[in-house]
Amino acid sequence: xxxxxxxxxxxxxxxxxxxxxxxxxxxxxxxxxxxxxxxxxxxxxxxxxxxxxxxxxxxxxxxxxxxxxxxxxxxxxxxxxxxxxxxxxxxxxxx
Numbered sequence: 001x002x003x004x005x006x007x008x009x010x011x012x013x014x015x016x017x018x019x020x021x022x023x024x025x026x027x028x029x030x031x032x033x034x035x036x037x038x039x040x041x042x043x044x045x046x047x048x049x050x051x052x053x054x055x056x057x058x059x060x061x062x063x064x065x066x067x068x069x070x071x072x073x074x075x076x077x078x079x080x081x082x083x084x085x086x087x088x089x090x091x092x093x094x095x
Contacts, residue, residue, distance in 0.1 A: 005076040008039055012056075013078050019046070020054060020082060039073055042066065049084040057086040 012019070018028065036044050042058050049055035058073050060066030070087035077085040 002076070004039060005073050008035060008073070009076045009078055011035060013080075016080060016083070019056075040066065040069060042070060042073075043089075045089065050090070052084045053082045055084040055086060055090070057089055059087070059089050 019032075032044075032046075036042055036058060039058070041061075041063075043061040044059060045055075045057045047055055058070050060070050067088060074085050074087040
């Protein structure tokens with residue numbers, strides 16, 4: 001089970017620059033969606049981080065029973081200068 005998390009994060013690490021440059025590109029988003037679905041039935045989002053330029057979230061969506069799984073997935077994430085990783089959607093600060 002843990003091996004697929006390692007494979008996913010290795011893939012992410014190998015594609016970090018591409019993700020940074022084209023994270024709004026529809027074709028790439030479709031590929032990322034497919035990769036995430038290999039991990040399970042999770043929702044996800046890319047966007048600006050709170051403390052770093054970019055954030056990537058793999059979320060349990062509306063199923064709180066999946067939170068332990070998303071926390072485990074994120075625990076395998078690499079430490080990157082420009083990225084924050086979250087196991088659930090973060091509360092947004094609205095003006």
